[in-house]
Amino acid sequence: MQEQIEKIKAEVEAFDLNGSEAHAEAYRLKFLVRKGVIATLFDELKSVPKEEKGSVGKMLNDLKRFAEQKLESAKAATSNAPAEESLIDLTLTGRRQFLGAEHPVQKVLSDMKRIFYGMGFTLRSGPEIELDDYNFTKLNFPAGHPARDMQDTFFIRKSESGKGESGKDDVVLRTHTSPVQVRTMLSEKPPIRVICPGKVYRNEAVSARSYCVFHQIEGLYVDTGVTFADLKATIYSFAKQMFGSEVKLRFRPSYFPFTEPSAETDVSCYICGGKGCKVCKQSGWLEILGCGMVHPNVLRNCGIDPEIYSGYAFGMGVERTAMLRYGVDDIRVFFENDVRMLSQFE
Amino acid sequence: MTTEEKILNLIRSTEPLRSLHYEHFRFIYDAADRALHISFNPDEEADGSFFIEPNETVIDAGDIVVHTAKGIVVGFSVLDTDLGQNENAS
Numbered sequence: 001m002q003e004q005i006e007k008i009k010a011e012v013e014a015f016d017l018n019g020s021e022a023h024a025e026a027y028r029l030k031f032l033v034r035k036g037v038i039a040t041l042f043d044e045l046k047s048v049p050k051e052e053k054g055s056v057g058k059m060l061n062d063l064k065r066f067a068e069q070k071l072e073s074a075k076a077a078t079s080n081a082p083a084e085e086s087l088i089d090l091t092l093t094g095r096r097q098f099l100g101a102e103h104p105v106q107k108v109l110s111d112m113k114r115i116f117y118g119m120g121f122t123l124r125s126g127p128e129i130e131l132d133d134y135n136f137t138k139l140n141f142p143a144g145h146p147a148r149d150m151q152d153t154f155f156i157r158k159s160e161s162g163k164g165e166s167g168k169d170d171v172v173l174r175t176h177t178s179p180v181q182v183r184t185m186l187s188e189k190p191p192i193r194v195i196c197p198g199k200v201y202r203n204e205a206v207s208a209r210s211y212c213v214f215h216q217i218e219g220l221y222v223d224t225g226v227t228f229a230d231l232k233a234t235i236y237s238f239a240k241q242m243f244g245s246e247v248k249l250r251f252r253p254s255y256f257p258f259t260e261p262s263a264e265t266d267v268s269c270y271i272c273g274g275k276g277c278k279v280c281k282q283s284g285w286l287e288i289l290g291c292g293m294v295h296p297n298v299l300r301n302c303g304i305d306p307e308i309y310s311g312y313a314f315g316m317g318v319e320r321t322a323m324l325r326y327g328v329d330d331i332r333v334f335f336e337n338d339v340r341m342l343s344q345f346e
Numbered sequence: 347m348t349t350e351e352k353i354l355n356l357i358r359s360t361e362p363l364r365s366l367h368y369e370h371f372r373f374i375y376d377a378a379d380r381a382l383h384i385s386f387n388p389d390e391e392a393d394g395s396f397f398i399e400p401n402e403t404v405i406d407a408g409d410i411v412v413h414t415a416k417g418i419v420v421g422f423s424v425l426d427t428d429l430g431q432n433e434n435a436s
Binding site for chain 2 (some may be wrong): 050064
């Protein structure tokens with residue numbers, strides 16, 4: 001009987017399951033079913049001499065266990081599902097799904113666009129790498145204007161003609177979104193009522209108050225009979241919607257090469273109500289934008305007759321508005337993508 | 347002590363049988379083989395067997411082979427035994 005068990009064990013070992021379910025089933029039918037080889041050996045146990053039954057019975061148990069383990073191993077190898085199931089730990093706690101959120105700068109920009117859309121403005125965009133001609137010359141920047149200096153502008157290509165002089169072939173990273181206005185006036189006929197949001201670049205030292213790249217949004221309205229009163233009404237309506245209906249406006253005379261007359265606009269500090277606080281530096285006023293009537297030279301440079309048409313333009317920094325709105329005192333945090341900061345705006 | 351009582355004692359003193367849940371059992375003595383066969387479920391045909399090793403039982407009634415169906419114990423046989431030779435009962 002022992003010899004028979006050894007022989008069958010050798011057969012079990014030698015049986016090639018071949019990684020297929022058909023072979024595994026053939027193996028099971030031969031060795032492990034009721035009428036199989038091993039069960040038959042158990043039936044024959046009664047005929048084994050009593051003194052050998054213990055050892056033979058133990059050998060049979062070992063043989064059966066060995067045959068069953070071989071089949072289980074083969075099944076696990078042929079079926080991926082049980083293996084994958086074993087990798088799933090149902091007792092693990094769930095993972096939180098983190099949702100992204102609109103960047104605070106984009107949030108402010110979206111609000112601005114929404115307000116201007118409501119006033120009939122449409123959106124225009126242009127390239128960030130811009131010709132000097134569109135960025136400066138057509139906007140009435142005189143030769144030698146400080147903005148043309150390499151201290152303030154990132155030049156992609158600079159002519160050899162020398163510092164401070166305009167070169168038609170010079171290529172710059174746009175320093176404002178005004179060249180989009182130029183492109184619009186060159187390609188469209190009045191009436192023009194557009195806003196031009198986008199990134200602009202300045203060759204400035206990075207600090208808490210300034211950064212080498214930031215967002216601007218500019219507006220342009222060109223038509224017959226456009227006056228400064230229209231500009232004031234537009235800015236007033238925008239400020240009320242953006243900063244609250246209680247804010248007051250102040251226009252201070254200023255200078256920009258591309259507008260005449262020009263003004264800078266302040267709103268009464270909506271945090272302290274004009275009484276003076278840290279945000280408004282105790283002045284009670286917050287500077288929000290620059291504006292003015294489009295300079296006749298600019299209209300002329302863009303093929304629009306200033307004797308027939310007039311227009312106004314305004315522009316503001318989006319980051320500055322976001323800093324005021326959210327009480328952020330360092331512009332750099334808008335560009336560092338620190339999740340601890342951004343998650344506050346979810 | 348009746349044969350049923352002896353069988354109950356055997357079940358209670360044999361490790362793999364002790365925790366069995368059953369309502370009743372039947373037994374038959376095979377005089378030719380000197381074997382006592384006990385069945386917990388006559389309707390279920392066994393499809394496998396295993397041998398109870400001597401250290402798993404405290405009563406030396408004989409060698410025990412347990413019969414299973416789909417891994418569940420449905421009966422057992424006691425080999426080389428005189429237990430139950432005088433009566434067949436159910």
